């Protein structure tokens with residue numbers, strides 16, 4: 001059971017109402033949340049990578065079948081998941097951010113942060129491995145988490161430019177302005193040179209999108 005699945009089980013146990021997503025009447029695979037006959041669990045396979053991820057999730061996002069952050073935990077072994085709280089930082093998250101083996105980056109669009117915090121590349125000349133902190137929720141929730149988390153305000157902000165997509169050899173819709181969490185993570189993996197993991201994650205995201213669209217049109 002990966003970190004996301006642990007968090008999901010925990011959150012589900014606390015939840016008194018069942019999340020009713022689109023197509024909820026059809027039986028879903030309890031793991032990948034896709035229609036059972038289109039289950040994509042087989043492609044959940046860990047790939048080698050030289051970086052880690054910390055998913056800081058809005059409490060509502062954890063149970064959403066549309067969530068794609070969970071696919072990162074299927075591919076990258078060093079994936080940690082936390083539920084965000086406005087009141088206080090998670091102790092385990094703080095310990096992770098302060099762990100000397102990691103160089104944390106808060107992944108967020110450049111124009112929300114002070115320019116001196118923003119970087120578009122990874123710091124080189126360090127033995128620390130990149131730890132990508134992803135704020136996972138709707139866009140509105142992510143912005144709220146960004147602005148209301150003082151414990152993240154000292155981290156460098158890593159911003160991806162939309163035109164960077166193709167240079168990583170990953171397919172991307174040119175018309176799309178907002179990427180799903182898994183797509184952003186695939187780009188970060190590619191940026192770090194973890195090509196196989198990047199491709200696997202991108203593929204997993206596309207399989208999920210396909211299966212979900214097929215389910216809706218069914």
Ligand SMILES: [Zn+2]
Pocket residue numbers: 029030031032033034039040041
């Ligand atoms: Zn499945």
